Amino acid sequence: MNERSVVIIGLPESGKTTFLAALWHLITERDVETTLKFHTLRSGETSHLNEISARWRDAKVQDRTAVGGNRLVSMNLKDAAETPVRITFPDVPGEAYRRMTEERDCEPEIAYTLQASGVLLFIHADTIRPPKWVVDEVALSKAVGLTIPAGQEVPWHPRLAPTQVQLVDLLQLLRSAPLDVGPRRLAIMLSAWDKADGEGLSPAAYLNAKLPLLAQYLRRGADEWTWRVYGLSAQGGEYDAIESGAARKADAEALRNLDCPSTRIRLVGGAHETHDLTEPLAWLME
Ligand SMILES: Nc1nc2c(ncn2[C@@H]2O[C@H](COP(=O)(O)OP(=O)(O)OP(=O)(O)O)[C@@H](O)[C@H]2O)c(=O)[nH]1
Numbered sequence: 001m002n003e004r005s006v007v008i009i010g011l012p013e014s015g016k017t018t019f020l021a022a023l024w025h026l027i028t029e030r031d032v033e034t035t036l037k038f039h040t041l042r043s044g045e046t047s048h049l050n051e052i053s054a055r056w057r058d059a060k061v062q063d064r065t066a067v068g069g070n071r072l073v074s075m076n077l078k079d080a081a082e083t084p085v086r087i088t089f090p091d092v093p094g095e096a097y098r099r100m101t102e103e104r105d106c107e108p109e110i111a112y113t114l115q116a117s118g119v120l121l122f123i124h125a126d127t128i129r130p131p132k133w134v135v136d137e138v139a140l141s142k143a144v145g146l147t148i149p150a151g152q153e154v155p156w157h158p159r160l161a162p163t164q165v166q167l168v169d170l171l172q173l174l175r176s177a178p179l180d181v182g183p184r185r186l187a188i189m190l191s192a193w194d195k196a197d198g199e200g201l202s203p204a205a206y207l208n209a210k211l212p213l214l215a216q217y218l219r220r221g222a223d224e225w226t227w228r229v230y231g232l233s234a235q236g237g238e239y240d241a242i243e244s245g246a247a248r249k250a251d252a253e254a255l256r257n258l259d260c261p262s263t264r265i266r267l268v269g270g271a272h273e274t275h276d277l278t279e280p281l282a283w284l285m286e
């Protein structure tokens with residue numbers, strides 16, 4: 001079987017596990033047409049996928065992926081020409097990627113998975129931390145009546161960096177030893193698109209507007225990424241918190257009531273919209 005690996009990267013809480021959960025539902029349920037299809041099951045490797053996709057069907061938010069709990073999940077699929085492909089993804093906690101940018105450190109196991117030929121980069125479209133201006137912060141503090149002590153210094157920490165700076169750094173690390181494997185394909189997934197599409201921008205325009213440094217880095221092509229950008233709502237709206245007794249949201253209830261759960265998924269590419277999460281995977285493997 002043709003073995004392909006795709007690595008899913010993204011800062012903490014960027015939608016990685018939710019994507020895997022929705023993808024596994026889509027592949028196993030076969031309730032909507034997909035580019036890549038279910039081929040065979042591999043015993044023993046699906047318990048994590050089954051667990052997260054059951055939670056997804058239930059419209060419950062995924063648990064944060066535990067540090068040290070990264071799991072390699074593989075799916076045996078077949079493409080449009082019926083050629084079997086096995087795709088292996090790691091479900092890695094975003095903390096591991098944060099460690100790479102903040103502490104310049106990466107566990108050997110994660111370094112290995114980062115050598116995959118296709119990269120899916122997740123960015124939570126609604127929690128992008130924009131660059132801030134000191135003058136604006138001071139004006140805002142004054143407006144709400146906070147006094148700023150003169151001469152007070154705030155020590156710098158990489159965690160304070162804007163989202164786009166952290167992401168460009170992460171992508172540059174993938175083009176540096178020991179993670180570099182030459183030019184690769186990159187699919188940028190702007191997740192929680194249901195919270196961003198109210199602005200009326202296409203995913204590419206959203207990237208330009210909210211993450212201009214990242215957009216410029218990609219357009220400039222210095223690191224030779226062949227890239228695409230998608231808007232992805234893997235949930236279709238807000239899900240309920242996982243704790244028992246948590247309030248049931250109207251959004252989650254409406255999503256649970258859909259006859260065909262896969263239609264919750266919305267993937268917005270250039271001009272078209274689909275429920276088919278395998279489309280970017282098929283493109284990454286071309
Ligand atoms: N509204 C909305 N929220 C989403 C969607 N996809 C993910 N989220 C929310 O984004 C948050 C993070 O999702 P996860 O899938 O757990 O993110 P992760 O990248 O696996 O996080 P770590 O495991 O901590 O690295 C959760 O609160 C999700 O409910 C979506 O399509 N719509």
Ligand SMILES: [Mg+2]
Binds near residue numbers: 017018063064092
């Ligand atoms: Mg996770």
